[in-house]
Amino acid sequence: MARQSSQRPDADEPETKLDETTGPADPDETDDIDAVEVVEVDRSLWDEVRIDPVEIALPAGAGFTLRAYRLSNELTPTDTSDRDHDDPFLARAAVTEDDEEVVILDEEFAAALDEEAEETRTDRAARRRSRTDEDEDETDRDETEAELDEDDQDDEEAEAEAEPEEVPIFLSHRGKLLLFKSAEGLVSFVRSGAPNDLTQLDTWDELVERLEPAHVAPLDEDSYELDLVVENLRGGHDVWDPTLIIEAGEVARDLAYGLRLPSVLDMLSSGSSLDDLDEALRSTVNGGLGGFLGRRRLKKIGAQTASLGWRTIIGKISAAVDWRD
Template sequence: MARQSNRSKAKSPTPDEPVTEVEETTADDEAPAADEPEIVEAVATEDDDEAGVDPAEQRAFWEDLRIDPVEIALPAGTGYTLRAYRLSTELTPTDTSDREEDDLFAARARADEDEDDDADLFTDEELAEQAEAAGREERRKARGDDEDDEDEADHDEVEEPTAEDEHEEDEDEDDEPEAEEVPVFLTHRGKLLLFRSAEGLVSFVRSGAPHDLAQVDTWTRLAERLEPANVAPLDEDSYELDLVVENLRGGHDSWDPPLIIEAGEVARDLAYALRLPSVLDMLSPGNSLDDLDEALRGVVDGGIGGFMARRRLRKIGAQTASLGWRTIIGKISAAVDWRD
């Protein structure tokens, strides 16, 4: 009440009031207002610090390099790495010679080498053709020049390519693998390099240490420009593999479709880049985990398809799904090299 009385005097001073009282009252009223601008400025400064680097500039930085920072959460912890997509013809796969017996890709390479070793061996048909050619040569020598010309004409007719021969050539061309866009991570000798801090990742990039991502065309520019503030993965590049098994154990009603779908996407990329054929097989079409993935995508899409997808999910056992994903995460975790 005393503050209200002072404000009344300030508005309607009387001749008997000392001037000093009016000045003191005015000073008291104006004191809080004088402090307000300082508080506002402090808050604004704090917000500016939290804002950090402009998101648009961050996106432009990574899009120019065609490389992305990735955050992966595993049971052992959360770490940062890098991922890019390039044509398969531009990349050399990571070296997995230490575990070649488990490497499907290496097994295929060995099979191709075996085929090359057998190239010097002839089939029965090829041996018969060679014997026939040798017989013709002997007959040419025994006959005159005229007969030789006739034989050569006959030989030319035989050597003309048939439709069947052309078809075989087309099949050989089709057997050559076509270039496709494939993932490549910050890996070395079959191990995924994960860094617990952005500073650790940047330090490694600048160190010049060997790794598989160095073969990417924009790597040199990245090594020159990367700063810890740039290591800020987007939501779609952050994967919580550590939560998948527990979520699946909760039963059909608690399953989190985006969580499991995103986990499947990064698991396929990692399985390809790390050359983990068993993981690729578990997530391939026709297997239960791929059926789970498709059904969850149908749920996300909604509509009638979403209703049917929920019915399909009921047919997938929660225990089977959780055990399958536990195996996948275990194999990926075993192929991780934690840094810093």
Template structure:
């Protein structure tokens, strides 16, 4: 199950002393045998547990070379929710795509950058971005395109741009066996999974369990309460979901050089310790809690908007 954030204590559960807590943990270890990972390792697919404000659900994720995957079709999703499509991507007069971010987050990010960056540096970066924008896409090296095709990218159990989240392992297994259309059915190991998977196999590893529902509240608590593990793992799954579900606004908010990417790098530095950890803590102090929490509120909202909950 997902870890309980120190920001959200469960008032219904009595406090346990160290002895009782240790005994309880031992009992859980005895009662809950480790799941057999042979099936997942063989088929290169993993069960995943994701907690969102609306609830917690199970799904599947795999990584495959980009050239082997057909991206999910988002045409129907964006047609059903034109506001979702409009707030993510619009066409400019030059027929180029432009990503639209949450207005409040974009404004706060701009203010933070202006406060930190000298005028000359701001102007230099703007000029550099303008020069990059003028590069003709036809000049992309063929070798780079081939490398991109070999890069492993995420694919989730989704359909037509919506993430399928199941409230129980039984309902997830029932769907896998049903033969219903989904984006993972293109995998060469999908048919074998549908024949062999059992509810007991749906036991995500700790590193495949994500608590997106706790991120915003944790960030609002301020720098001293930030949970590096929680936030780093949230960033990893959010990037995967944004790529697999084709959410360009989320990808942009987490892209290299963005405010939230700076937060991620600083948190990783603090975890690694040493002089890098010291520098990471200094960098964290420069990242506004309001900016970070507002940005993540937007990300969690955009992901939640494309979830298809299944009982």
């Protein structure tokens, strides 16, 4: 292929000029077009009031709310007196069809746990039958010592309970989480003076005065996709997303405490099947020997049990949401 001539065009031929509006862009301008624009969100308001915007995605949709952490002795828990704690049959008759499914799921989840624990219970029974008199005497001594240790532990726990701890509180009212489909809706509610559990915070008035829709931009770590958890768990161990499930556990515990959902707290409490899942996933994220052991522990956790448990939790949280526009 012949090289192009570097000579100027013949004088009789009009010289082609590049139109300034359509010609090649300045190199610096081209770089700006290709670069992703990063917008800095002003976090000074949230840092000063010590409250954060949160985004939660549930099967019914995604919405914004607010969350804060304060010492337990500084807060009055949300009022749940409207809930019927004494008569589960009346409560069941009053729930919607979706909530009815949650009750059934509780039974399914319990059955799944019983099935997983059957082998353990059988082994325990066999050991009890095979004990000798000497073993029983030793066991009695161990149990006596264990009871004394338990008494000491109870005393320590009582002392710990007396000390205030940092706990979550949400934009909620009478045991219901207020979840807004738009930032504008959230801001309008905050400015309205409507009753909610965050009004007891000493920084609430400042937030009311300064909050604008542009401020409602949750950080990545404050955005939770609860709507994806069950489907991910159903896929089996090979596709489980540790970050998704771990973050779901964190917000579910916060919501269970803030909205007074004791059954959810129990399902995620230390030693539970779902807590074992959480601990194993955290180990896999950390890597190393702990990651290897975590993967082995995950294989012992039933995908059906995990998905049923999380479906129940998400159902109970969804039932405690008051959607706002």
